[in-house]
Amino acid sequence: MVEGLKERLGRIPLILTLALTGAVIYLPILFVVIFSFNSGRFQVFPLKGFSLVWYQKMLSDTAFMDALRNSVIVSLGVGVVSTIFGFLGAYSLVKAEFRFKDLLSTLLITPLAVPGVLLAISLRVYFYSLGWSFSLLTVFLGQLITNVPLALMVIRARLLQIPLSLEEAAWDLGAGRLRSLAEVILPMTIPSMIVSMLLTFTFSFDEFIIAYFLTQFELTLPIKIWANLITGYDPTVNAIGTIVFFLSLVIVFFGQRFILGKPYQKG
Amino acid sequence: MASILPLSAGKSNKPQAGGRERRIMGNPWYGLIPAVSYLLFFYLIPVVYLLSRSFKITQGSGIQFAPGLTLANYIEFFTARTNYLAYARSMVISILVVLFASLIAYAVAYTIVFIVPKRYQQMTLLLIIAPFWTSFVIRAFAWQLLLAEAGPVSAFLKQVGVGSLKILNTHVATVIGLTVFGVMMLTLNLYSVMENINPNLLAAAADLGARRWQTFKEVVFPLSRPGLLIGAALTFIISFGDYVVPSLLGGGVRIVLSQAMVGAMTTSFNIPRASTYAMIMLVTILVVTMPILRLSRVGLNTE
Amino acid sequence: MGSNSIVELQDVTKRYGESVVAVDAINLSVRRGEFLTLLGPSGCGKTTTLRMIAGLETVSSGKILINQEDVTYLPPYSRNTSMMFQDYALFPHMSIEDNIAFGLKMRRVPRDERLKKAREMLEFIQLPHIAGRKPNQLSGGQRQRVALVRSLILQPEVLLLDEPLGALDAELRRQMQVELKRNQQQLGITFIYVTHDQEEALSLSDRIVVMNGGRVEQMDTPKMIYEQPRTTFVASFIGRCNLRKGIAEAKEGRLVVFLDAVLGKFPAACFNGVEAIQPGQRIAIALRPEKIRIGREAENCQTKAVGILKYTGFLGSIVRIVVELAPGDEVVVESQALPEAQVGEKISLGWNCDDAIVLTENSGGDK
Structure with missing residues (x-):
C-alpha cells in the first residue's frame, strides 16, 4: 500500500511537467486568438471588448487576399507534384534493385537535414545566375526540395507494408507491371498519398524562408504576415494567425493516424 | 520541419539476386527519374555551386567573380569579431536549446508512454506535437506577443509585483522559442522509440528486483537512446540554422550566423561571403550531427 | 522425356x-x-x-x-x-x-x-x-x-x-x-x-x-x-527412423555389412537397396521403429539384441518405446501393444534384415 502511494506520488512531477509543457506550447497561440477578437488597437490588457473587426479588415485587405491566393496556388502545386514524384520514387526504391541504392535513399532525404535558409540562398544565387526572374514558379521549385523527400518517405512507409505477394499474384493472374500498379498497388497506396498531399500542402502553405528568398512581387501568406510584423503591430495578423493555425490543426488531426505511425490495419 | 518519421535511411528490405541477372519482370528503377533529376538540378547543384563560391571573390557587382580560388573569405570570417561572435551565439543557443529540449521532452515522452492511460496516449501526444505542423512564423509571432514588455506575461508579473519582463529582443527569447519547437521534435522521436519498448521488459526488470530508477537506467534509457539522439541532432540542425525565431524574438542587433548569412545576401549582396557562412554552417552541422547519428545507429543495431 | x-x-x-x-x-x-x-x-x-x-x-x-x-x-x-x-x-x-x-x-x-x-x-x-x-x-x-x-x-x-x-x-x-x-x-x-x-x-x-x-x-x-x-537424409526426414552406421566388407566373395560390436555382421544380400553397395563403402542401416519387434515376438527374428527399457509412451493406436542397447546408444521402437517389461528392466529386441534399408553414406547426407 505504502509502496503504491510512493509510486503515485513520484508520478506527480512528471504529470506536472507534461501539463506545463502543454500549457507553454498553447499559451502564446491562445493570446493570438484572444487578441484577434479584441476590439482594441493595441495588444495589451485589459481587453477592450469582443469584436470581429480584424476579421473584417482581413477580408477586405486585397493584399492579404492576394497572398492567400498565391499561397493556395503554390501549395496545391507542391502537394500534387511532391506526391507524384514521391510515389514514383518510393515505388522504385522499394521494388527496384541497383547498386548504391542505400546510398541514394539516404541522399534523397538529406534535404530535410539542411537548414531552410541555406537552401533558400543557394537557390536564389542559382536562379540569379541562370537569369531567371523570381515568381511563384521559383517558390514552387524551391519548396519541392523538402517536400519531395517528405512525400517519398510517407509513401515508401506504406509501400513497405504491402506484401510482395499481392503484386506477384497480380502478375501471375495476367497483369503486367503497369496493370498491377494501377489495379493493386495504387488503390492500396491512396490513403498514404492523401496524407502526403495534406502534409506537403500544409508545409508549403506555412513555409516562409524559401518563399521569402525566391519571390519578388508575388507574396505568399507567411511573407505577408512577416511583412506586417516587421512594419509594426497590425492586429489583423492576429486574425490571420488564428485562421491559419486552426486550418493547419484541422489538417493535422485529419492525418493523425499516419503521423503517429499507426496508419493502417492489416487486412 | 524534418522528421515526422523516424529517420531511418531505408535499408532495402529483402535480399535480392545479383544485379547482372536478367529480371523477368524488369527492374523499375526509372520511377526515380523525376525525383532524382529534380533534386539534382534544384538541390545538389545549387548547394554545391553556392558552397563553391566561398572560394571566390566578387568582381564588380552581383554574380561576377574574379578568376582563381582564394581563402580570403575564410580568413575574413575567422578574423572579424562580428563573425565569430555570430557563430558563437548560434552555437551557444543551439546547445542550450538541445539540452533544455532534451530534458523536457524526455519527461514528457516518458509520461505519455508510461503514465498516461493507454487510451489517452495518442491523443495526448497529438496535442503536444500538433503545433509542430502549423506555421512557424505565426508561432514565433505569438511568442513575440506573449513575451513583449507590454504583453500578457509582463502584465501578470507587474500585477504580482515582480516587475516587468524584459526578455524580448534578447536571445533568452530566442532560446525559449526554439526550445518549444525542439520539445515537439524530440517528443515525437522519443515517443516512437519508447512506445516500442515491450512492457514485459519493464515487468521482467521489476521481477528481477530492479528499482524504478534501475529499471530506467538499465532498460528504458538504453532502448530510448536512438530516439533521443536523432531528435537531438534534428533539434540542433533547426536551432543552428533558423532565421525566423532569432529575428522575431532575438532582435536584429546581436545577430546569429543565419542572420549574418542573410545580411551578406540581402544588404551587401556579397555572394562569396554568404557562401562562406553557408559552408561553415553546413560543416558545423555535419561535424556535430554525424557522430550523434552514428551513435544512434549503433544503439539500434544492438537491440 | x-x-x-x-x-x-x-x-x-x-x-x-x-x-x-x-x-x-x-x-x-x-x-x-x-x-x-x-x-x-x-x-x-x-x-x-x-x-x-x-x-x-x-x-x-x-x-x-x-x-x-x-x-x-x-x-x-x-x-x-x-x-x-x-x-x-x-x-x-x-x-x-x-x-x-x-x-x-x-x-x-x-x-x-x-x-x-x-x-x-x-x-x-x-x-x-x-x-x-x-x-x-x-x-x-x-x-x-x-x-x-x-x-x-x-x-x-x-x-x-x-x-x-x-x-x-x-x-x-x-x-x-x-x-x-x-x-x-x-x-x-x-x-x-x-x-x-x-x-x-x-x-x-x-x-x-x-x-x-x-x-x-x-x-x-x-x-x-x-x-x-x-x-x-530422406530416411530420417520422412517418418521416424533408427539409423546405424557401418561399413560394407567383402568376405569370401560375398558382401557383408559390419555394423558395430553390439549388432555384429550381416550378409548384405538380405537387405533392401543393396544393389548399389561396393565393398569398403561406408553405409548406414535405416530401420523404421514399427519394424522392430519386442519381447516374445522378437524370438523369431533373424537378429536379436537385449537392451534396457528406458521409456514407454502411449500414443493411442501405438506405443512408443525407447530401448538402450549400450550407454548412449538408443533405439526407438513402435509397437502395437505395451511391452511386458517395466522401465528399467531388460527387454529383448529383434528385427529381420529385409525390413532394414541399406543406405550409402555419401549419398546426400544431411548438411
Missing part, C-alpha cells in the same frame, strides 16, 4: 549473389495431371523452385519447359501456370467476387461475364453468400478456398501451391487436405505443391520430391519414399 511431362526443369540453378546457391542444378519432370510435392526443410530451395516455375524468380542457369516450350524467360503473366500463395495474397481492397474475377479482368473479359464466372466458382466452393465481402471478413478456411478458385479461374494447366495450408490450425488443415486432393482429382489439373510437412506430403501426393540443400535427394511415390529411402 515424353509428351507425358507437362513441366520440365533442366539443370535449373538459382544463385543469390556470388556465393549463395539456393537451387543447385536440379532436374525434374512433372507428369500431366499428377499431384507432385516438393518436400524439404526450410531453406532447401523448394519454394524458390516453385517460384521459378511460376516466373516470379529469375533462373540463374538451366531451362524450364512447360508443354515442351521453353518458358525460362517468360514473365509470369504469359505462363499457363497459376500460383497459390502461402498468405493467399487476396487483394484487400477488392470484394471476393472481384478478387476471383481478377484474372478474367486482366484478359479483358466484360464485367457481367466475369462476375458470372466468379459466382460459378463461388458455387463450386459452396460459398455463394460471400461474393460481396472483403477478404478480411473471411475465416482462414474461406480465404484458402477463395484463393484456390481465384487461381483456377483462368483454367491453368498447372497449379503451383506454396504451403497453402500453413496458416491454418491442425483440424482445419486436415479438412482442407482432403478437399484439395478431391478438387485436384475432379479437375484433373497438375498440382505442384510445396510443404515442409511430411505427413501432408505422404497423404496427398502421387509423387514426392525430397529436397535438401538446393538438391533433389529423391523423387518417388510416397510408398517408395517411405519404404525405400535412398539417402540417410
Whole structure:
C-alpha cells in the first residue's frame, strides 16, 4: 500500500511537467486568438471588448487576399507534384534493385537535414545566375526540395507494408507491371498519398524562408504576415494567425493516424 | 520541419539476386527519374555551386567573380569579431536549446508512454506535437506577443509585483522559442522509440528486483537512446540554422550566423561571403550531427 | 522425356549473389495431371523452385519447359501456370467476387461475364453468400478456398501451391487436405505443391520430391519414399527412423555389412537397396521403429539384441518405446501393444534384415 502511494506520488512531477509543457506550447497561440477578437488597437490588457473587426479588415485587405491566393496556388502545386514524384520514387526504391541504392535513399532525404535558409540562398544565387526572374514558379521549385523527400518517405512507409505477394499474384493472374500498379498497388497506396498531399500542402502553405528568398512581387501568406510584423503591430495578423493555425490543426488531426505511425490495419 | 518519421535511411528490405541477372519482370528503377533529376538540378547543384563560391571573390557587382580560388573569405570570417561572435551565439543557443529540449521532452515522452492511460496516449501526444505542423512564423509571432514588455506575461508579473519582463529582443527569447519547437521534435522521436519498448521488459526488470530508477537506467534509457539522439541532432540542425525565431524574438542587433548569412545576401549582396557562412554552417552541422547519428545507429543495431 | 511431362526443369540453378546457391542444378519432370510435392526443410530451395516455375524468380542457369516450350524467360503473366500463395495474397481492397474475377479482368473479359464466372466458382466452393465481402471478413478456411478458385479461374494447366495450408490450425488443415486432393482429382489439373510437412506430403501426393540443400535427394511415390529411402537424409526426414552406421566388407566373395560390436555382421544380400553397395563403402542401416519387434515376438527374428527399457509412451493406436542397447546408444521402437517389461528392466529386441534399408553414406547426407 505504502509502496503504491510512493509510486503515485513520484508520478506527480512528471504529470506536472507534461501539463506545463502543454500549457507553454498553447499559451502564446491562445493570446493570438484572444487578441484577434479584441476590439482594441493595441495588444495589451485589459481587453477592450469582443469584436470581429480584424476579421473584417482581413477580408477586405486585397493584399492579404492576394497572398492567400498565391499561397493556395503554390501549395496545391507542391502537394500534387511532391506526391507524384514521391510515389514514383518510393515505388522504385522499394521494388527496384541497383547498386548504391542505400546510398541514394539516404541522399534523397538529406534535404530535410539542411537548414531552410541555406537552401533558400543557394537557390536564389542559382536562379540569379541562370537569369531567371523570381515568381511563384521559383517558390514552387524551391519548396519541392523538402517536400519531395517528405512525400517519398510517407509513401515508401506504406509501400513497405504491402506484401510482395499481392503484386506477384497480380502478375501471375495476367497483369503486367503497369496493370498491377494501377489495379493493386495504387488503390492500396491512396490513403498514404492523401496524407502526403495534406502534409506537403500544409508545409508549403506555412513555409516562409524559401518563399521569402525566391519571390519578388508575388507574396505568399507567411511573407505577408512577416511583412506586417516587421512594419509594426497590425492586429489583423492576429486574425490571420488564428485562421491559419486552426486550418493547419484541422489538417493535422485529419492525418493523425499516419503521423503517429499507426496508419493502417492489416487486412 | 524534418522528421515526422523516424529517420531511418531505408535499408532495402529483402535480399535480392545479383544485379547482372536478367529480371523477368524488369527492374523499375526509372520511377526515380523525376525525383532524382529534380533534386539534382534544384538541390545538389545549387548547394554545391553556392558552397563553391566561398572560394571566390566578387568582381564588380552581383554574380561576377574574379578568376582563381582564394581563402580570403575564410580568413575574413575567422578574423572579424562580428563573425565569430555570430557563430558563437548560434552555437551557444543551439546547445542550450538541445539540452533544455532534451530534458523536457524526455519527461514528457516518458509520461505519455508510461503514465498516461493507454487510451489517452495518442491523443495526448497529438496535442503536444500538433503545433509542430502549423506555421512557424505565426508561432514565433505569438511568442513575440506573449513575451513583449507590454504583453500578457509582463502584465501578470507587474500585477504580482515582480516587475516587468524584459526578455524580448534578447536571445533568452530566442532560446525559449526554439526550445518549444525542439520539445515537439524530440517528443515525437522519443515517443516512437519508447512506445516500442515491450512492457514485459519493464515487468521482467521489476521481477528481477530492479528499482524504478534501475529499471530506467538499465532498460528504458538504453532502448530510448536512438530516439533521443536523432531528435537531438534534428533539434540542433533547426536551432543552428533558423532565421525566423532569432529575428522575431532575438532582435536584429546581436545577430546569429543565419542572420549574418542573410545580411551578406540581402544588404551587401556579397555572394562569396554568404557562401562562406553557408559552408561553415553546413560543416558545423555535419561535424556535430554525424557522430550523434552514428551513435544512434549503433544503439539500434544492438537491440 | 515424353509428351507425358507437362513441366520440365533442366539443370535449373538459382544463385543469390556470388556465393549463395539456393537451387543447385536440379532436374525434374512433372507428369500431366499428377499431384507432385516438393518436400524439404526450410531453406532447401523448394519454394524458390516453385517460384521459378511460376516466373516470379529469375533462373540463374538451366531451362524450364512447360508443354515442351521453353518458358525460362517468360514473365509470369504469359505462363499457363497459376500460383497459390502461402498468405493467399487476396487483394484487400477488392470484394471476393472481384478478387476471383481478377484474372478474367486482366484478359479483358466484360464485367457481367466475369462476375458470372466468379459466382460459378463461388458455387463450386459452396460459398455463394460471400461474393460481396472483403477478404478480411473471411475465416482462414474461406480465404484458402477463395484463393484456390481465384487461381483456377483462368483454367491453368498447372497449379503451383506454396504451403497453402500453413496458416491454418491442425483440424482445419486436415479438412482442407482432403478437399484439395478431391478438387485436384475432379479437375484433373497438375498440382505442384510445396510443404515442409511430411505427413501432408505422404497423404496427398502421387509423387514426392525430397529436397535438401538446393538438391533433389529423391523423387518417388510416397510408398517408395517411405519404404525405400535412398539417402540417410530422406530416411530420417520422412517418418521416424533408427539409423546405424557401418561399413560394407567383402568376405569370401560375398558382401557383408559390419555394423558395430553390439549388432555384429550381416550378409548384405538380405537387405533392401543393396544393389548399389561396393565393398569398403561406408553405409548406414535405416530401420523404421514399427519394424522392430519386442519381447516374445522378437524370438523369431533373424537378429536379436537385449537392451534396457528406458521409456514407454502411449500414443493411442501405438506405443512408443525407447530401448538402450549400450550407454548412449538408443533405439526407438513402435509397437502395437505395451511391452511386458517395466522401465528399467531388460527387454529383448529383434528385427529381420529385409525390413532394414541399406543406405550409402555419401549419398546426400544431411548438411
